[in-house]
Amino acid sequence: MGDENTVLGALHARHLLRRTGFGARKSEVEAFAPLTRGAAADRLTNFKPAKFRPAGRDIWRRRVSWLKYMVRTRVPLQEKLVLFWHDHFATGYDKVQNHQWMADQNRLLRLHCKGNFKDFVKAINLDPAMMEYLDTFRNFKEQPNENYARELMELFTLGVTDLAGQPNYDQQDIVQISRAFSGWGWDWSRNRVRFNDWAHDYMSEYGAERGPKVIFRNRGGFGPAGRDFTQPGGEGPQEISQVVDILFEHRDSDGKSTVARFITKKLLEYFGHPLPPYPDNATIIDRVILRSGFDVTWDLRRLVREILVDDFFYETASAPPFASSTPKSVVWPVDFVVSTLRLLRVNPRSDKWGNWYIEGGQYGNVPGYLADMGQILFEPPSVFGWDWEEGWINSATLLARYAFARDVAMARGTKAYHLRPQVLMNLGLTAPGDIVDAVTEVVGIRDYLTANERQALMDYLGGPLDLNDPDVRYRKLHGLFALVLQMPQFHLH
Amino acid sequence: MSLSRRDFLIRSGLLAGGLMANGLWARPLVRKAFADIGDRFLVSLFLDGGNDGLNTVVPIANGSFATFRASYELLRRTGPGGLRLEPSVLSPYAIDNDPPTNTPLALHPGLEGLHRLYQLGKVAIIQGCGYPEYNLSHAVSRSIWETASRAAMGPGWVGRYLASRYGASQIPGLSVGYWMAGEFRQQVTSVLTASRLSELQFPLDDWYPDDNSAKLSAFQAVYASAQASSQPLLRYVGNSGQATLTATQAYPTLDNLYQTDRPSWLQQYNNLDTGTARRLREIAKVIYGVVQGVPNITARHFALSNGGYDTHANQGTVGPNQIHYRLHREVGDALEVFYHDLDDMGVADKVLVMIWSEFSRRPQQNDNGTDHGSQGPVFLVGGKINGGVYGNHPNISDSRVLNPGATWDGNTIYSQDNSDPHRSTDFRDVYGAVLKHWLAIPESEILSSLLQLDTGDPTQYWTSPQFDFVHPVNSQPLFLP
Numbered sequence: 001m002g003d004e005n006t007v008l009g010a011l012h013a014r015h016l017l018r019r020t021g022f023g024a025r026k027s028e029v030e031a032f033a034p035l036t037r038g039a040a041a042d043r044l045t046n047f048k049p050a051k052f053r054p055a056g057r058d059i060w061r062r063r064v065s066w067l068k069y070m071v072r073t074r075v076p077l078q079e080k081l082v083l084f085w086h087d088h089f090a091t092g093y094d095k096v097q098n099h100q101w102m103a104d105q106n107r108l109l110r111l112h113c114k115g116n117f118k119d120f121v122k123a124i125n126l127d128p129a130m131m132e133y134l135d136t137f138r139n140f141k142e143q144p145n146e147n148y149a150r151e152l153m154e155l156f157t158l159g160v161t162d163l164a165g166q167p168n169y170d171q172q173d174i175v176q177i178s179r180a181f182s183g184w185g186w187d188w189s190r191n192r193v194r195f196n197d198w199a200h201d202y203m204s205e206y207g208a209e210r211g212p213k214v215i216f217r218n219r220g221g222f223g224p225a226g227r228d229f230t231q232p233g234g235e236g237p238q239e240i241s242q243v244v245d246i247l248f249e250h251r252d253s254d255g256k257s258t259v260a261r262f263i264t265k266k267l268l269e270y271f272g273h274p275l276p277p278y279p280d281n282a283t284i285i286d287r288v289i290l291r292s293g294f295d296v297t298w299d300l301r302r303l304v305r306e307i308l309v310d311d312f313f314y315e316t317a318s319a320p321p322f323a324s325s326t327p328k329s330v331v332w333p334v335d336f337v338v339s340t341l342r343l344l345r346v347n348p349r350s351d352k353w354g355n356w357y358i359e360g361g362q363y364g365n366v367p368g369y370l371a372d373m374g375q376i377l378f379e380p381p382s383v384f385g386w387d388w389e390e391g392w393i394n395s396a397t398l399l400a401r402y403a404f405a406r407d408v409a410m411a412r413g414t415k416a417y418h419l420r421p422q423v424l425m426n427l428g429l430t431a432p433g434d435i436v437d438a439v440t441e442v443v444g445i446r447d448y449l450t451a452n453e454r455q456a457l458m459d460y461l462g463g464p465l466d467l468n469d470p471d472v473r474y475r476k477l478h479g480l481f482a483l484v485l486q487m488p489q490f491h492l493h
Numbered sequence: 494m495s496l497s498r499r500d501f502l503i504r505s506g507l508l509a510g511g512l513m514a515n516g517l518w519a520r521p522l523v524r525k526a527f528a529d530i531g532d533r534f535l536v537s538l539f540l541d542g543g544n545d546g547l548n549t550v551v552p553i554a555n556g557s558f559a560t561f562r563a564s565y566e567l568l569r570r571t572g573p574g575g576l577r578l579e580p581s582v583l584s585p586y587a588i589d590n591d592p593p594t595n596t597p598l599a600l601h602p603g604l605e606g607l608h609r610l611y612q613l614g615k616v617a618i619i620q621g622c623g624y625p626e627y628n629l630s631h632a633v634s635r636s637i638w639e640t641a642s643r644a645a646m647g648p649g650w651v652g653r654y655l656a657s658r659y660g661a662s663q664i665p666g667l668s669v670g671y672w673m674a675g676e677f678r679q680q681v682t683s684v685l686t687a688s689r690l691s692e693l694q695f696p697l698d699d700w701y702p703d704d705n706s707a708k709l710s711a712f713q714a715v716y717a718s719a720q721a722s723s724q725p726l727l728r729y730v731g732n733s734g735q736a737t738l739t740a741t742q743a744y745p746t747l748d749n750l751y752q753t754d755r756p757s758w759l760q761q762y763n764n765l766d767t768g769t770a771r772r773l774r775e776i777a778k779v780i781y782g783v784v785q786g787v788p789n790i791t792a793r794h795f796a797l798s799n800g801g802y803d804t805h806a807n808q809g810t811v812g813p814n815q816i817h818y819r820l821h822r823e824v825g826d827a828l829e830v831f832y833h834d835l836d837d838m839g840v841a842d843k844v845l846v847m848i849w850s851e852f853s854r855r856p857q858q859n860d861n862g863t864d865h866g867s868q869g870p871v872f873l874v875g876g877k878i879n880g881g882v883y884g885n886h887p888n889i890s891d892s893r894v895l896n897p898g899a900t901w902d903g904n905t906i907y908s909q910d911n912s913d914p915h916r917s918t919d920f921r922d923v924y925g926a927v928l929k930h931w932l933a934i935p936e937s938e939i940l941s942s943l944l945q946l947d948t949g950d951p952t953q954y955w956t957s958p959q960f961d962f963v964h965p966v967n968s969q970p971l972f973l974p
Contacts, residue, residue, distance in 0.1 A: 150630065320722075322724035324723040324724065328726040329726070372671070374671070381672070384632045390726075391678075393729065393733050394673045394733065395686050395687060395693065395733065395736065396671060396686040396687050396688070397686070398733055398734055399695070399696070399737060399741070405696075406696040406698065450718060452714075453718050456711050456714035457711060457715070459710075462707075474701070478698075482698070483711055483715070487715050488716065488727055488734065491730060492726060
């Protein structure tokens with residue numbers, strides 16, 4: 001058991017850097033090892049969000065632009081958080097069909113990624129990509145559309161049920177909230193969202209028929225009167241802000257903040273691993289909320305900081321021998337690809353058609369490998385986002401991961417575009433054990449191999465090797481890199 | 494499996510009259526019966542987006558006990574954007590009447606291929622399948638169907654069955670497409686995912702092919718080590734990787750085998766030139782491989798999907814440019830080839846295809862399409878199916894359907910009330926029937942570990958399972974012995 005004053009050490013430093021970034025180099029691990037958990041978490045979370053916005057004249061170029069940014073960024077935690085929010089506020093280009101809006105949303109996610117969560121949700125309310133994706137632009141008083149209202153509660157803030165399994169809202173609440181969001185459209189001449197009086201479901205018009213604008217009469221801890229969201233700001237733009245304020249006051253059946261628990265749970269599982277069932281999960285979630293004060297301040301930086309000092313976060317760091325109760329977590333495809341490129345210092349090449357590819361590789365574009373691994377950025381499979389953990393693993397996605405590993409390790413590029421082991425390790429090594437240790441160290445899984453697995457890699461090398469001989473190097477050292485990148489250990493946290 | 498074999502033999506009467514005597518195995522019929530169970534194939538075909546049930550199984554005329562055709566004509570307009578299918582175009586595709594109301598029904602003309610199979614008696618249509626308090630979100634409702642759980646969580650319903658019968662190193666299933674089908678999801682055994690068998694290629698180094706065997710043995714060694722780990726996720730990745738490698742060595746060979754042995758069938762699928770035909774073709778290749786006893790080809794459970802059913806706009810009626818017609822043609826035509834291909838292989842009696850969608854669509858059409866709805870028909874296709882119309886047509890004459898107001902969205906009313914002539918079928922009854930009668934799982938096991946009953950009002954919730962569907966006309970069971 002530890003706390004924020006516990007010194008990291010190498011194993012936990014590497015874990016912290018892998019989970020909050022994309023791979024960890026030896027020098028970074030050495031720099032973090034002597035720090036306490038608290039000091040390290042502060043160092044990682046105290047960044048100023050960048051204004052980066054993926055560039056390009058179509059969605060494919062913008063996708064590559066974001067990937068390139070992840071590979072080169074000096075603040076990888078920022079991008080890990082943007083990925084998290086992209087999954088949370090899942091929005092797909094397939095429906096939005098406007099790549100500028102997708103890029104704008106990406107910048108919005110970055111600006112708010114560790115800011116105030118309530119402000120974040122209010123900003124998402126009026127994000128054009130989201131308004132298009134979940135039909136706020138198609139929500140008129142005569143033909144109300146419940147899509148955004150439903151997901152605002154189900155996926156963005158509350159969840160269908162609280163931790164104890166009690167419903168958080170009912171259909172009537174969805175209907176009521178959709179009334180609040182009626183009337184919004186896009187003003188093409190000014191290029192901004194616009195509130196249209198004529199399409200808004202005003203109380204004066206439908207009061208008698210649809211009742212007062214009240215939510216949470218049955219749920220949420222407000223009692224049978226519920227909460228009237230037209231007060232005190234009046235209807236229109238203030239109304240949707242008022243709805244968010246009320247959502248954030250919603251209580252679980254045991255009186256705890258629903259929003260705080262919902263978001264804390266998801267972030268804990270993102271940086272850590274799936275939580276145990278209720279009520280054990282509540283113990284972990286509530287202690288992190290208590291330390292961070294998230295249910296009062298909605299400060300995401302402080303919440304992430306407290307997650308990164310909690311014992312729960314370090315549970316997946318353990319090295320073999322594993323107990324059956326040792327938790328692990330599957331590395332996301334984007335994490336795998338970006339980590340591999342960063343750790344091996346391989347630069348995919350760009351061409352004038354907007355491709356970004358591994359020279360000599362099987363695919364013409366890095367996003368192509370990612371598509372087969374099951375993760376197309378700006379194209380989550382549904383409003384639910386991606387399926388985490390085992391959902392990432394099947395024969396098709398594994399073959400895509402293996403192919404990427406093979407191509408990165410084997411591709412014969414020119415100049416600085418291909419794998420150059422000499423910049424990563426000492427080519428003077430000859431003993432198979434030393435070479436295996438050096439390669440697994442570069443990739444960051446040396447601590448996670450059993451003696452048998454290390455021996456299997458040594459057996460692959462055969463006997464002592466002269467790595468300065470290019471033929472030996474290409475045949476065996478590059479082959480070893482491919483193998484190590486394909487090992488289960490590299491695909492798990 | 495011994496129990497289920499026994500069950501089968503008892504059901505088929507083979508254990509009666511001291512048949513277990515000397516020379517039993519010499520009798521072909523008995524040998525066949527023993528080989529039968531555990532010898533079956535299951536194909537799950539998902540219509541992605543919410544298929545419009547009302548324009549799939551359509552009332553042609555009013556029945557003796559209901560005026561569904563009149564209601565249909567109120568709900569579905571003629572003229573521009575109108576979705577009404579006229580009796581003249583429907584009559585060639587007539588099927589049995591709706592059991593409780595005696596309403597004459599027909600399939601959408603796009604389902605002509607499926608209708609020919611219906612005429613052969615190989616298609617069962619189970620009307621009005623759904624669940625209470627319908628969720629109109631694509632993702633949630635789909636998860637509910639996939640997991641057979643109202644909470645829309647956990648492993649898939651087929652996955653739970655696979656996990657109970659197959660081990661980590663076995664490959665009992667193939668999900669055709671880029672994603673693992675949700676109904677197959679689980680962590681115990683290995684289900685392949687591939688859109689074409691030829692894609693199951695292990696990436697090796699083309700520059701040093703002589704090093705490949707060394708690489709593969711090292712790969713196998715590290716994955717075998719993960720398989721032996723006590724950490725569940727590491728073991729899962731180990732199993733998946735090892736199964737994937739095995740599959741890459743066996744499955745791509747099926748391409749050649751099928752091409753050599755069954756070129757005319759291959760041509761028939763290719764002539765259709767649709768995604769569904771291609772996906773069923775890949776399944777046919779695997780079934781043929783299993784039938785031929787190709788080593789390491791063991792997949793008997795398949796999933797595929799056809800997308801595009803979310804017809805909010807421009808749904809269309811009949812004709813090659815009409816969206817819903819095209820979707821129906823794609824599925825019906827491909828299934829017809831698939832069935833006859835299997836029949837030609839001699840295994841049509843061993844294969845069951847189940848066709849489902851996450852929800853149906855609203856009876857009242859909008860401008861020129863339909864919005865998300867509730868209960869809809871499920872199709873079961875196979876040689877051992879007792880073809881016909883089961884279940885009850887949703888009551889589209891209900892005033893809440895014909896005149897949707899502020900309190901009801903206009904979808905048909907879901908009911909489990911036995912006194913309701915239009916009683917719905919809980920979709921888990923269909924799953925249970927498949928598990929019990931097709932996969933020979935004891936009902937007690939189904940209800941204890943595979944499907945979960947609801948608690949609450951029995952006129953709404955699934956509290957009394959009804960797995961033993963009986964044909965309303967010939968009174969024989971849904972699955973023929």
